[in-house]
Amino acid sequence: MTNSLKKGLNKNIVAEISQKKNEPQWMLDFRLKALETFERKPMPTWGADLSHLDHTDIYYYVKPVEKQSREWKDVPDSIKKTFDALGIIEAEQTMLAGVGAQFESEVVYKSLKKEWADQGVIFCDMDSAVKEHSELVKKYFSTIIPPGDNKFAALNSAVWSGGSFVYIPKGVRVEMPLQAYFRIDQESMGQFERTLIIAEPGSYVHYVEGCSAPVYQSSSLHSAVVEIVALEDAHVRYTTIQNWSSNVYNLVTKRAVAHKNATVEWIDGNFGSKVTMKYPCIILKGEGAKGQVISIAVAGKDQHQDAGAKIIHCAPRTSSNIVSKSISKNGGIASYRGLLKILKGATGAKSRVQCDALLLDELSRSDTYPTVDCKEEQVDIGHEASVGKVSEEQLFYLMSRGLSAQEASAMIVNGFIDVFVKELPMEYAVEINRLIAHEMEGSIG
Amino acid sequence: MLFLDNFSVFIDDVSIVQAVSLNLDKGQMHVCMGPNGSGKSSLAYALAGHPRYKTKGTAQLNGNNLLDLSPDKRAKLGLFLSMQHPQEVPGVTVRMLLKEAFCALYPEQSLKVFEERLKVALELLQFEPLFLARSINEGFSGGEKKRCEMVQLFVLQPKLAILDEIDSGLDVDALKCVGEALHQFKKICPESSLLLITHYQRILKYVEPDVVHVLKGGKLVASGTAHLVHSIQERGYDQFS
Numbered sequence: 001m002t003n004s005l006k007k008g009l010n011k012n013i014v015a016e017i018s019q020k021k022n023e024p025q026w027m028l029d030f031r032l033k034a035l036e037t038f039e040r041k042p043m044p045t046w047g048a049d050l051s052h053l054d055h056t057d058i059y060y061y062v063k064p065v066e067k068q069s070r071e072w073k074d075v076p077d078s079i080k081k082t083f084d085a086l087g088i089i090e091a092e093q094t095m096l097a098g099v100g101a102q103f104e105s106e107v108v109y110k111s112l113k114k115e116w117a118d119q120g121v122i123f124c125d126m127d128s129a130v131k132e133h134s135e136l137v138k139k140y141f142s143t144i145i146p147p148g149d150n151k152f153a154a155l156n157s158a159v160w161s162g163g164s165f166v167y168i169p170k171g172v173r174v175e176m177p178l179q180a181y182f183r184i185d186q187e188s189m190g191q192f193e194r195t196l197i198i199a200e201p202g203s204y205v206h207y208v209e210g211c212s213a214p215v216y217q218s219s220s221l222h223s224a225v226v227e228i229v230a231l232e233d234a235h236v237r238y239t240t241i242q243n244w245s246s247n248v249y250n251l252v253t254k255r256a257v258a259h260k261n262a263t264v265e266w267i268d269g270n271f272g273s274k275v276t277m278k279y280p281c282i283i284l285k286g287e288g289a290k291g292q293v294i295s296i297a298v299a300g301k302d303q304h305q306d307a308g309a310k311i312i313h314c315a316p317r318t319s320s321n322i323v324s325k326s327i328s329k330n331g332g333i334a335s336y337r338g339l340l341k342i343l344k345g346a347t348g349a350k351s352r353v354q355c356d357a358l359l360l361d362e363l364s365r366s367d368t369y370p371t372v373d374c375k376e377e378q379v380d381i382g383h384e385a386s387v388g389k390v391s392e393e394q395l396f397y398l399m400s401r402g403l404s405a406q407e408a409s410a411m412i413v414n415g416f417i418d419v420f421v422k423e424l425p426m427e428y429a430v431e432i433n434r435l436i437a438h439e440m441e442g443s444i445g
Numbered sequence: 446m447l448f449l450d451n452f453s454v455f456i457d458d459v460s461i462v463q464a465v466s467l468n469l470d471k472g473q474m475h476v477c478m479g480p481n482g483s484g485k486s487s488l489a490y491a492l493a494g495h496p497r498y499k500t501k502g503t504a505q506l507n508g509n510n511l512l513d514l515s516p517d518k519r520a521k522l523g524l525f526l527s528m529q530h531p532q533e534v535p536g537v538t539v540r541m542l543l544k545e546a547f548c549a550l551y552p553e554q555s556l557k558v559f560e561e562r563l564k565v566a567l568e569l570l571q572f573e574p575l576f577l578a579r580s581i582n583e584g585f586s587g588g589e590k591k592r593c594e595m596v597q598l599f600v601l602q603p604k605l606a607i608l609d610e611i612d613s614g615l616d617v618d619a620l621k622c623v624g625e626a627l628h629q630f631k632k633i634c635p636e637s638s639l640l641l642i643t644h645y646q647r648i649l650k651y652v653e654p655d656v657v658h659v660l661k662g663g664k665l666v667a668s669g670t671a672h673l674v675h676s677i678q679e680r681g682y683d684q685f686s
Contacts, residue, residue: 392496401549401601
């Protein structure tokens, strides 16, 4: 008899998860209540097709030790090839594939850790935070995304494991991006990670998670919850690059609350997966709050990227900016689903929405579902959408300069997503450009 | 250098250029003139390998058959086409395009050579270095587009450059700039050949053509020395039939 939990989900499994983690009673109660909510809520039918997702056929908790037992030879060749194309070093490859345990950045991480601690910054995994910073966690945990928000937020609430906890004290500016990368352990890349970021007044933090290399998960469901609280004058930027293997349902809830004059930015890159449903949300709660969502989604063969953004203007002089870029190829489907809501009293609110889709072939598809719900008259809203193809003339122009068809189309695609790539830390930007070049292989005849 | 024999161009089986034969030697400059719609641009695009055009006959560059090759392979043989309406590629900066193209054409060369050529080109074409950070052709004025094509010419230093109306849409100052740059190019790359497609005599003030061709109704109706240009200016294209 092994130590692993069984497939499927019930009260006993949830209790067992909590017990294995030695959690306080309040967290167990929270989990069990969330489980009820999960069981009660129907599957969402308004978005991507989830009819093949079988909840009884999923492991909801896998102990880190067991995850490591996967062997390199079990990792699919397509993933290994992508690692090579991206120039990912071997140690990192094994970690990303869920084979190895540690990544050699431990040393770098230690010195940074001291620097953060001196500033009063807390950056640890969520499991530890529940025990070591319980007052802070209790105060904010699930206040932004309650379990009842949606079926998958409820699921995450019941079975969550890993993720990051970040606390930035008043007035502290963390200049170097906090990277989940640096303290990567098996759990932080788990299926149901839970992240909470609290930025006290006047603080600044840039949190970066994921990387462009494909994350191989044998498990087929990834459902994370990310909550951000940006208090007065705080500035939080959250950058995600995810590249899931093509068997994964990636159903993520991300939401931030921006208080008076605070700024929240979601920079969100979605590659891979079978189905992604993700709509980073910003509630502009305080006067003068600003929100920005810049995202790209790349949908290839048998993939549906249903992604977008939600902004809710609740206060006067709040402003928002959404830039969404999608690329569909080899029959992939990319949908933009956006909600812009302006409440009565949010006078002088400003919002810009721009969504551009690029289709690389006739088989692929792009849909746009923008919803605007405006209850205030004194506002300034702009919406632009475009659907384009890689044109024969552009290809010819670049090829006549000596670039192969593949190089030329990669250049056009990289140009198309440049507004996104520009927002990334340098090393990520380089990787994304390489990833696009790699993805273009075989896409253009 | 460029050898055309009975070279014909079609779009969807419609004949656009008929049985053109010419021989453009190393270091020579030929000018191709003709009324609108006479097939000049089609000839240029077909030589560069645009997929819309079908061809018959022979087109060789330094003995290499061009016609079965994709546009990038033709570029690698040393062919360059400066376009009348160069394409915008949003998000792709001028520097990015220049550098990638240079690396594709000169895989063995160091980037130092690239930077040197680029510096010369920017000075001659009167661009500030900041220009390199702009998206290629996006929001460019007519003059900027043509000067940018010229920058590419200097950086890529092709064996044969076909310049399609490099002098159209230019004001007096821009014309002078492009004309003088062309003059310099001939000095820097004396072995490169040029095929200049134009409507006007004015650019020829800066560079002396070795041969002038007249293309009318898709046919090469006259070839001769620079004097032919004056005759066209005076009596138009009706004199050719």
